[in-house]
Amino acid sequence: MGIDLPGRGRSRKSVRKTTTATNGYQQLLVELYSYLARRTDSKINRVILKRLVQARQFQRPISYSRLSRFMRRQQDASKYIVAVVGTVVDDTRDMEPLSGMKVCALRVTEGARTRMLNNGCEIYTFDQLAQMAPTGENVILFRGSRLTEKKKHFGTPGAIGDHAKPFVRSKGRKFEKARGRRSSRAYKTK
Numbered sequence: 001m002g003i004d005l006p007g008r009g010r011s012r013k014s015v016r017k018t019t020t021a022t023n024g025y026q027q028l029l030v031e032l033y034s035y036l037a038r039r040t041d042s043k044i045n046r047v048i049l050k051r052l053v054q055a056r057q058f059q060r061p062i063s064y065s066r067l068s069r070f071m072r073r074q075q076d077a078s079k080y081i082v083a084v085v086g087t088v089v090d091d092t093r094d095m096e097p098l099s100g101m102k103v104c105a106l107r108v109t110e111g112a113r114t115r116m117l118n119n120g121c122e123i124y125t126f127d128q129l130a131q132m133a134p135t136g137e138n139v140i141l142f143r144g145s146r147l148t149e150k151k152k153h154f155g156t157p158g159a160i161g162d163h164a165k166p167f168v169r170s171k172g173r174k175f176e177k178a179r180g181r182r183s184s185r186a187y188k189t190k
Contacts (some may be wrong), residue, residue: 007174019053024104026052029126036134044136048126051085059086060144065141066093066111072098074140081139083129088112104129104139161188 005011007178019030032050036042051059062084071077081102086167088103104124107118116123124132133139155164160178168175173176 016053031126032130036130040135042135044139044141047141048085060146061087061089062142063089063091064097064116064145065091066157068098070092071101079138081133083141086144090115157187
């Protein structure tokens with residue numbers, strides 16, 4: 001007689017429980033937020049913990065200008081703390097960045113830090129955030145875009161209905177512009 005396992009032993013949970021980062025500070029943050037997620041009813045602590053343990057490719061960077069653009073829409077934006085589990089980078093295209101913003105991030109680039117401090121922003125770490133708002137009250141969580149250059153190439157370039165970007169040396173007339181790319185050369189795929 002064997003044991004009656006669900007799925008005959010094939011059901012494996014593939015959810016990360018801990019970080020693979022070798023950074024000691026990030027490991028301590030995972031311990032801190034696993035405690036907060038367990039002991040508080042706040043959903044934001046569980047989300048921050050999930051984002052802390054996920055792979056670094058999913059901890060996308062977000063620009064300071066995008067944060068200030070979103071926070072301009074908020075009424076009384078100075079009472080909120082913006083949290084980013086990732087990097088805040090500088091964007092010089094934003095001519096009028098929002099001043100007096102409170103930002104908490106894993107990392108802030110040097111250019112973004114200089115610009116934010118010059119505009120009167122406050123920058124916090126996640127352990128400071130846990131002390132200021134342990135239940136996540138007045139904390140708005142942001143994350144960067146997941147659309148990266150490598151994702152544009154996913155799929156089959158040239159297939160009907162597929163808009164995958166091909167790996168081409170150049171964009172000239174001689175490079176992958178023949179059959180299937182122009183109606184003058186036999187046919188053109190939609």
